[in-house]
Amino acid sequence: MIHLPATLKISLRALRINKMRSALTMLGIIIGVAAVITMLAVGKGASNKISEQIATIGSNLIIVIPGSTTSSGIRLGSGTYQNLTIADSEAIRNECSAVATTAPVLNGSAQVVYGNQNWASGVFGTDENMIEVREWTLASGRNFYDQEIRSAAKVCLLGRTVADNLFGNDDPLQKTIRIRKVPFTVIGLLEPKGQSMMGQDQDDVIYVPISAAQRNLFGRYFPGTVRSIMVKAVSTDALERAETQIRELLRQRHRLGSSQEDDFTVRNLTQMMQTAEQASRVMALLLAAIACVSLLVGGIGIMNIMLVSVTERTREIGIRMAVGAKTWDIRMQFIIEALVLSLIGGLIGVGLGIAIAEVLSFLTEWTILISLYSILLSFGFSGLVGIFFGFYPAYKASLMSPIDALRHE
Amino acid sequence: MTALIETDQLEKRYEVGDSVVHALDRVSLKIFPGEFVAVMGPSGSGKSTFMNVIGCLDEPTAGRYFLDGIDVSRMDRDALAEIRNQKIGFVFQGFNLLPRTSALENVEVPLLYDKTHPKDRRNRAREALKLLGLEERMQHHPNQLSGGQQQRVAIARALVNDAPLLLADEPTGNLDTKTSIEIMELFVRLNEQKKITIVLVTHEPDISAYSRRIIRFLDGRIVSDRENRP
Numbered sequence: 152m153i154h155l156p157a158t159l160k161i162s163l164r165a166l167r168i169n170k171m172r173s174a175l176t177m178l179g180i181i182i183g184v185a186a187v188i189t190m191l192a193v194g195k196g197a198s199n200k201i202s203e204q205i206a207t208i209g210s211n212l213i214i215v216i217p218g219s220t221t222s223s224g225i226r227l228g229s230g231t232y233q234n235l236t237i238a239d240s241e242a243i244r245n246e247c248s249a250v251a252t253t254a255p256v257l258n259g260s261a262q263v264v265y266g267n268q269n270w271a272s273g274v275f276g277t278d279e280n281m282i283e284v285r286e287w288t289l290a291s292g293r294n295f296y297d298q299e300i301r302s303a304a305k306v307c308l309l310g311r312t313v314a315d316n317l318f319g320n321d322d323p324l325q326k327t328i329r330i331r332k333v334p335f336t337v338i339g340l341l342e343p344k345g346q347s348m349m350g351q352d353q354d355d356v357i358y359v360p361i362s363a364a365q366r367n368l369f370g371r372y373f374p375g376t377v378r379s380i381m382v383k384a385v386s387t388d389a390l391e392r393a394e395t396q397i398r399e400l401l402r403q404r405h406r407l408g409s410s411q412e413d414d415f416t417v418r419n420l421t422q423m424m425q426t427a428e429q430a431s432r433v434m435a436l437l438l439a440a441i442a443c444v445s446l447l448v449g450g451i452g453i454m455n456i457m458l459v460s461v462t463e464r465t466r467e468i469g470i471r472m473a474v475g476a477k478t479w480d481i482r483m484q485f486i487i488e489a490l491v492l493s494l495i496g497g498l499i500g501v502g503l504g505i506a507i508a509e510v511l512s513f514l515t516e517w518t519i520l521i522s523l524y525s526i527l528l529s530f531g532f533s534g535l536v537g538i539f540f541g542f543y544p545a546y547k548a549s550l551m552s553p554i555d556a557l558r559h560e
Numbered sequence: 561m562t563a564l565i566e567t568d569q570l571e572k573r574y575e576v577g578d579s580v581v582h583a584l585d586r587v588s589l590k591i592f593p594g595e596f597v598a599v600m601g602p603s604g605s606g607k608s609t610f611m612n613v614i615g616c617l618d619e620p621t622a623g624r625y626f627l628d629g630i631d632v633s634r635m636d637r638d639a640l641a642e643i644r645n646q647k648i649g650f651v652f653q654g655f656n657l658l659p660r661t662s663a664l665e666n667v668e669v670p671l672l673y674d675k676t677h678p679k680d681r682r683n684r685a686r687e688a689l690k691l692l693g694l695e696e697r698m699q700h701h702p703n704q705l706s707g708g709q710q711q712r713v714a715i716a717r718a719l720v721n722d723a724p725l726l727l728a729d730e731p732t733g734n735l736d737t738k739t740s741i742e743i744m745e746l747f748v749r750l751n752e753q754k755k756i757t758i759v760l761v762t763h764e765p766d767i768s769a770y771s772r773r774i775i776r777f778l779d780g781r782i783v784s785d786r787e788n789r790p
Contacts, residue, residue: 157672168660470656473617474717475645475673477638553617557656 155487162488165460176456177496179449180536184500184529185507186442191525192508194435196518198428205424207344207353209286211251211384212421213393215243215401218414233376234414237361239404240380244280246400249393251385254281255377257361259369264329265317272313274330274357276364277381284383292324292339295360303362307335310356311343333367335359390419439525443532449496450536457489457544468548469556481549482542489541490534497533501526562629563590564725564757565614570623570633572609572780583609584620585780591759593724596751598768598788599761601777608729610777611761615648615727616640628724645673649718653730655710657702663689663713664698670721688716692746708739715746719756726750728760732767744770748790 166173217235240255257276262269279295281287292308299306307328314323314337323337344353365374372378384393394417401415461468468481476484505521512519572584583606591597601607612618613625616632619640625633632643650656657666667685676684689698692712702710711731718726728747732740748770750756760771768774769790776784 156678157668164660466656467658470658471669471673472641473615473644473650473656474670475641475721477641477673480673554612557617557652 158484158487159491161484162491165464165488166492169460172456173492176452176492177499179452180446180493180496180533181449181500181503183442183446183449183536184497184533185504186445187439187529187532188501188504188521188525189507189511190438190442191435191528192504192519192521193511193517194431194438195520195522195525196512198431198435199520200518201424201428201431204347205421205428206286208347208420208424209284209383210421211387211390212284212419213382213384213390213397214418214420215239215380215382215397216378216416216418218412218416233373234405235377235380236375237377238375239401240377242400242404243380243382243397247393247396249384249389249396251383252280252283253383254278254284254381255361256281256379256381257364257369257372257377258379259364261331261357261368263313263317263357264332265323265326268317268319270313270316272310272355272357274359274364274368276359276361276369278361281358281381284381287344288342290340290342291322292337294339295358300360300362303366304360305333305335305363305367306338306360308339308341308358309337310341310354312352312355313357314340330357330359331368335363387421390422394419446529446532446536449533450493450540453489453492453537454540454543456492457485457541458547460488461485461544461548465551465556465559468551469553469559472551472553473557478549482545485545485548486538486541489545490537493533493537493541494530497530500533501530504529561592563626564593564595564628565589565591565759566626567614568624568626570613570625571621572606572613572618573621582606582780584613586623587780587782588623589775589782589785591757593757594751594755595773596748596758596771597760597773597775598771599759599775599777600763600765600768601783602763605777606780607761607777609780611727611729611759614759615650616644641673645670645721647723647725649715649721649723649726651711651714651718651726651728651731653733655702655707655714655734657710657713657717659703660701662699662701663694663705663716666702666713667716667720670717674721684720685716688720689713691719692716706739707735708742711735711739711743712746715743715750719750719754724757726756726758728758730762731760732762732764740767 215235217233237255240253243250244253254277259274260271261274262271278300279297282294295306309323317323317328318326323340325336327334327336341354347353361377365372382393382397384390397417398413402413405414407414471481508519508521511517568588570584570587571582574581574583587610599607599610609618613620616627620633623633624631627643628647632640635643658669664685667688668681671681671684686698689695692715694709694712694716697705697709705713732743735743744767747758747760751758762768769788772788772790774786774788775782
């Protein structure tokens, strides 16, 4: 078989002789590879960002909200019916095998005051399981005690935004804030989660015991009723099972006949997010596939130039054959030449792609993620393109008759 | 003594339209090791076809050809390439050197296609060039060399594999008289000192005069085959 270093040297010399032509041929591959890398980096960054956001709402999350009421023939929309109770929340926690835990929610908006500062925030009456359901971490302080939930203790947990607005740099623990003029003692501070996928600030939140919320803040609700129940399934695979179990349990508890519609709605938040993540991943792959087309076009450029090169160097091929080059010696020479062309192009393309992705993320503040996988993929693909499109010209060269090739002018 | 070249009823036919052209018509001859043979004849006489077949560049239509005792007339492309690599050195009228490639690398080319080690390759190419008095010109490219020097590089390339047979097709056709004489004297020296068998195609009597046997072709047949005393 042929000596690789010598063949490589021959290829490099041939490419150097036609610098402009080689550069233009490579350009197709460079653009292709750079496009693949950029597209994958942007797409991967987007889907990673969505995954992160999924993690912040808490994994395997299901929300149960009351159904709609009808008043004099006017349907009032979901959540207007006050038929979900703390007892429902507890029944779901205790009776559904696919459910890890639940937290009831009775929420509203309220003005909060500390010293000479005030702030309007979402106040959520809930129980001690909320921390687990939403996967909050406590930055300092402690969670509610079971006792505090039952006795409607006036204690609260603060999100970072609320704490920053009321306390600035002071430590909020054990301080008393007023929510709708009712004093509550801060017992814990939550780690920040950042924005949700819809752009809401998830840290603009105050948690209080649901009993205290009902008694002292949102008294218009009938005691024991909730505005929603947050449910955490035991695993992602159990999400659908949990949904079915919740639906069956609540229909039974609400005494609904088989012909009646549900008087509540079960929403699978995690699944919605995962769908969004999947969509962005598909989008990234689609973009990369389009970029691959330009790699393919670059490959055709290589084939074109290699065919020209083979014709131009017919006499050289004849000389090599006359002194003993075999079919595969000639074939390898031209395949390696095409490969060198495409791999150099690929290498430059990788560099250019990374540069474009970085500049793009700098200018647009998009999250980008350049994975080793995408680099290897596009570089490997450019090599395959070189071999694939180099083969036909090489094959043509290797089948020349030595006499005709030697006589070629 | 086995003949280096032995042909038996060698034929090469081309079909041009309805008629058949006999480029070689039942050619039988033997050339023994150490001979210096000139093949002569007008153009179209079949001498070039004869050289191509003898040089394993072309396959005969019929008949047999033994090179160094091996029947090469029915070999495939790659086997023929190996025979050319091992047994035959070519010298052409137009030199046929690789452009933009140094003399040294040109001489190395045949060694790329056998199993010679890269280091060995360089040394053997150097030796071959030295033998032809080109030690000062090793790094020169063909376009920096005179015609005579280029032809000597080509001869070095033909010798580098220690092939027993050297085939020269009008080797002085592109050279002036003085250089032609130099090249022909070189052939004589290689024939006498290194015992290399040389078969040379020419149409110039001055050139064939250096050989010791002259074979004349006409219409694809050998019309005379006689000894020559230089």
